[in-house]
Structures are given as C-alpha cells and as structure tokens.
Amino acid sequence: MTAHPSREPRTRGRPPAADPARVTAAALRLLDEVGLDALTMRKLATAVGVQVGTLYSYFPTKRALLTAMAESMLAGCRDAAEGVTGPRERVVALAKSLRVALLSYRDGARVYAGTHATGPNTLGYAEALNGALREAGLDASAAMKTSFLVLHFATGHVLEEQAAIQSAPELSAEIAGLRQALRQGDYPHLAEAHDHLTGMDLGELFEEGLRLLTAELP
Template identity: 50%
Template structure:
C-alpha cells in the first residue's frame, strides 16, 4: 500500500487526446458551445490549462477534433441503407449526419466552424462521392453533390438546434412571427403559417432532402 506521502496518491488520470475530446463533448452537452472554454475544460480534467496545448494549439483545433469524433461511424449509413439505389444511400448518409450532429448540443455549430481532415470526416466525404460516382455522375458533379448535401444538412441542423434552445437563449418565440404575419398584409404567409411555425424539423428536413435528390436525378 502506498504511504500518504506517495507521489501517486491523488494524481489525476493521465491526460490524453481521446479523453480530452470526450470531456469537451460532455461539457458541450452540459452547457453549450459558448460556455466551453479551454480553462473550463482544464478544470474538468483537473489539469492546468497549459497542459491542453500539448494536444491542441488553439480552441479551434479542439473543436475540429470534436467534429471529427462526432462523425465516427456516420459513413456506415451507406452500407446499411435499404436497397441499392444511390438516392437511398445518399439520403441515409444525410440522415446519419444530421443524427450525429443532433446527438450533441450545438453539434452543428461545432461542425460548421471546422474543416476536419480525420478518417471519420474524410471517410464520410469519400463515401458520398463514391456513391455518386458509382451512380454514373462525373467527378465534378459528385464533388458538388457532396458539398450541397453537407451544406444543406449542416444548415438545417443549425437552425433546428437554435430553435430548440431554451427561450431565453434561442431565437424569438414563433408566436411573434404568427402575430406579425396576422397583423400585417401577408396573405401568402398567413395561408402557410402553420407550416412556417411548425417544429416538425424531421418533416422539413425530409422535404428538403427529397428536393435535393430529385434535382440530382433530373440532372443525371
């Protein structure tokens, strides 16, 4: 048994990159991106803030690593898609990406500000481009389809997560939009108000995803 004066007693767990990223994701889920600082992360890991810079030169480097972790396994969605149709595979990949971002508070905000080049992110991108090339799309269109699908998915999820924030942190109450439309002369908005103020984000996402895939099919 170690004596009370043993230098190992009370020593925090060894700092490593994987544990640092996981702790950062845990803090993200607890308090959101705005509250995630290197100092707060260091406190949660019981280390000095300077120790984190051994793995991450800047907070942006940390966010990039977090984005990469969030994409773990997302590329597998193509192989798990029902049927072999390229449209179904592309839809499955987009849905899996949205699910991965929604799994963490402010996940889309983290991902949108990074340019990860790890195996998870590049593997996902390579899978999307591969699906499109196998379907007969030329290389440039396959790459543009990747950009379009990823931008749509991230943009939608950004808005979705913003709308789901607590009212004192998120955007204005949808009721304010309804009041403004009803009080003004906006007949077209008034007719579609139930949809405009709906919180059925999955239905909205699927509508946009369907438009994207049908557009690609028309171009094919």
C-alpha cells in the same frame, strides 16, 4: 561474478492524466453540460484534471479542439451506407446519419460548421458520400459540389433545429408575435399558410429537402 537477467526499464512518474483522445471525449461531455459558448480551455482543463498549458500542447487553438470534436462526432456515420444498394438511397442514408450525429450533441452543428478535419471519420464519410454520387453518374466535380450541398443542407438544418430547442421557452411568445405581424401587415400568402409556417415538423422538412436535393439521382 553472477549474471543477472536483464530488466525492463522502469517508467518514471505517473502516466499522463490526458491525451488528445481523452481531452476530446471530455470536451464533448462538457459541451453537453455547458454549451459551446461556455466551453473554455480553462473549464476543460479543470474537467480533465490538468493544467491549461497541457491542453494547448495537444490543441494549440480552440479551433483545433473543435476540429477534433467534429471528427469524433462523425464516428460511425459512414456505416449508414452499408448494405444500401441504390446510390440515391445511400446519399439519403448518409445525410440522415450526419443529422443524427450532430443532433446527438448540444450545439453539435455549431461545432461541426466550418471545421476541416482530416481524420478517418470525416474523410471516410466524405469518401462514402462521394462514392455514392459517382456511382449515380456524376463526374468528380459535380459529385464534390453535390456533396457540399448535402453537407451544408444537413448542417444548416441542424443549426435551425438546435436553435429552436434552445429558444423553446420563448417560442410561444415569438409565434404569437409573428401571427400578429402577419395579421397587421400585407402578407396574404404568409397569412394563408401561417399554420404551416409556425407548426412545421422539422424532421419531415429535412426529409423533403433531401428528396429535392436528390431528385435527379437514379
């Protein structure tokens, strides 16, 4: 009887059309195309080329999908602190990197807000931010509270920025209405500063907010 060499078992069927990483990447692409409100599991399933049930086997709820998307958006954010020596400068660099990451996706701040990812991008970023604050002299409790303040400031600021981008077509009329309300009402301080109120550079405002948040750090 002739012996035959052992063979590797055959894999039956086609490889899966999707996996969590591919679904997350497709969701981010679809987010840029249609926005968060129109991002549905059914549309995502069509974009990926699978049945809706397949998506739910990876992400049982839309919130789980958004958490995975938030985790993916933070890829590389902690790298902003590499090579930055001063702890305050590292905090500022990390905050700026979060803003850039969220602005890189349509409705990025809305996706990120309220999520609690436990992946390496999110936890690595939080570790870098807390590490810089601890090095600046804050204890564990104060560092965590300050971390949340930085995260909430950056997220909230980007929410406003992205809302302004989406409302740009109506912005001129809204500014005209605001100026008229200031002229007709008893708002002397707002009226005096109306040019700054309606013509603020949001990038400069973010920088100023970071300066105030980190003013007491060395």
